[in-house]
Amino acid sequence: MPEGPSILLMKDNLSQFVGKKVLEAAGSSIPDKKQLVGKILKEIRLYGKQTYLILDDCCIRIHLLMFGSYEVDEQTKPDKNLRLALSFKNGKAYFYTCSVKLLPLDILKTIDWEADVMSDIWNPEKAKQKLKASPDMMVCDALLDQEIFSGVGNIIKNEVLFRIGVHPESVTGHLPAAKLNALISEARIYSFDFLKWKSNNTLKKHWQAYHQKTCPICGKPLTSKITGKSKRNSFFCETDQKLY
DNA sequence: AACTTTGTTAGCAA
DNA sequence: CTTGCTAACAAAGT
Numbered sequence: 001m002p003e004g005p006s007i008l009l010m011k012d013n014l015s016q017f018v019g020k021k022v023l024e025a026a027g028s029s030i031p032d033k034k035q036l037v038g039k040i041l042k043e044i045r046l047y048g049k050q051t052y053l054i055l056d057d058c059c060i061r062i063h064l065l066m067f068g069s070y071e072v073d074e075q076t077k078p079d080k081n082l083r084l085a086l087s088f089k090n091g092k093a094y095f096y097t098c099s100v101k102l103l104p105l106d107i108l109k110t111i112d113w114e115a116d117v118m119s120d121i122w123n124p125e126k127a128k129q130k131l132k133a134s135p136d137m138m139v140c141d142a143l144l145d146q147e148i149f150s151g152v153g154n155i156i157k158n159e160v161l162f163r164i165g166v167h168p169e170s171v172t173g174h175l176p177a178a179k180l181n182a183l184i185s186e187a188r189i190y191s192f193d194f195l196k197w198k199s200n201n202t203l204k205k206h207w208q209a210y211h212q213k214t215c216p217i218c219g220k221p222l223t224s225k226i227t228g229k230s231k232r233n234s235f236f237c238e239t240d241q242k243l244y
Numbered sequence: 245a246a247c248t249t250t251g252t253t254a255g256c257a258a
Numbered sequence: 259c260t261t262g263c264t265a266a267c268a269a270a271g272t
Contacts, residue, residue, distance in 0.1 A: 003250045049251075066251045067268045081269080097268055099252080146252090153250045194250095203250095210250095229262085233249085 002064045004048055004118050004151025005195035010064075011044050011051065013072050017088045018044060022055070024087035029100035036060075036086070036102075045108070048116050048150030052108065053086075059108065060084070061101045068098030115150040117188045118195075124184045131180065135173025139183065141228040142172050149187050154232045155210050156194060160186045161236060162209035167243035168227045168234040174244040209235045 002010070018041055025036040039055040046052070053060040062084070064070070071077065071094040075085070081096040114123035130148045131137075143149050143157040152160075161168050164182040166175070175183065197203040208216050215222055215237035227234040 006250070063252075064250090065268070066249065067270070068251090069269090144251095155250055232251090 002049060002068065003153030003156055003191075003194065004046075004116070005191050005198055007046055007049055007051060007064070007151070008118055008195055009198060010070055011046055013070075014044055014051075014053075014093055016072075016090060017041050017086070017093060020088040020090060022086050023089060025085065026087075027082045027084035027095070027100070029083040030060075030102060041086075041088070046116065046119075046151075047111050047113060048146055049153070054105070054108070057105065059103055059105055061099075061103055061107075062095055063099040064095075065098055069096045070094060070098075071096075112147070112150075115147060117149050117151045118191050122188060124188070127184050127187075128180065131172045131184075135171070137172050138168065138228040139166055139170045139172055139175070140168035140232070140234055141230050143183075143187060144228075144230045144232065151191065152187055155207075156187065156190055157232070158210040158235050159194075159208060160190050161234070161241060163190065165241050167238075167241045168225075168236055170242070170244040176244070179244065209237070211235060215240055 020041055022036050022039050022041065025033040030036060041053055041055060043054040044051065045054060049063060051062040073091045075094050077096050082094060083098050084095040084100045086093045113119060114121050114126055116122060127148055131142060139161065140157060143152050143160060164179060164186050166179055166183065194203065197206050209222060212222055212235060214220065217240045218237065220237065220239055222235050222237055224233060224235050
């Protein structure tokens with residue numbers, strides 16, 4: 001169940017199969033397994049929450065959506081949820097309850113890789129331009145917009161807004177320059193904190209706002225509210241997060 | 245046991 | 259044809 005950082009961990013787990021040949025394919029998402037068998041997994045590339053398994057002449061796009069999961073080597077989950085399984089000589093990869101689509105390699109050229117907040121080529125200036133182009137958008141929606149902050153999900157949204165002291169229903173066009181910059185930089189910084197804490201199983205322990213009862217700064221109760229066009233839950237402090 | 249949820253998209257109305 | 263909204267869908271944890 002994945003936001004961007006969790007997908008990065010998945011990529012690490014799958015990297016042992018890069019350069020290896022697909023010996024066998026299974027699962028409900030790919031009707032014609034022959035398209036995959038015999039192909040080499042050339043590279044794994046991420047775009048936010050999307051994973052591209054790049055083969056010789058096509059690629060597989062995997063999105064775990066809300067409830068998807070994966071396993072390496074051993075299948076412990078039921079076949080009915082199995083969307084894709086790939087066998088290599090050194091092990092197997094299983095993907096459950098997710099979106100799996102076989103696509104032409106051309107699709108890779110259409111992706112704005114610089115929009116991925118965890119990418120080496122993340123482009124904060126470009127994000128700023130996109131935000132300025134939508135000055136009426138609420139910040140809670142802006143952070144979840146995968147065209148602007150690819151990889152950010154609801155947890156990252158809430159923690160970033162708490163860290164920078166901005167109310168989720170603030171409008172991007174009203175943010176002072178310093179807050180706008182903080183929004184953009186913290187989206188990346190928190191994502192890497194998420195990655196670090198997720199890896200050592202202490203993610204929940206570090207939540208300051210998401211699903212928390214009281215504000216760690218002032219001790220008052222946090223507000224929980226469905227916000228913005230995205231209609232996702234926001235957890236925030238009315239005192240310490242300013243509405244712009 | 246009912247409710248929630250780390251997300252997206254098909255489908256339809258305007 | 260585009261924009262915007264809602265419903266649908268998924269499965270595991272609380």
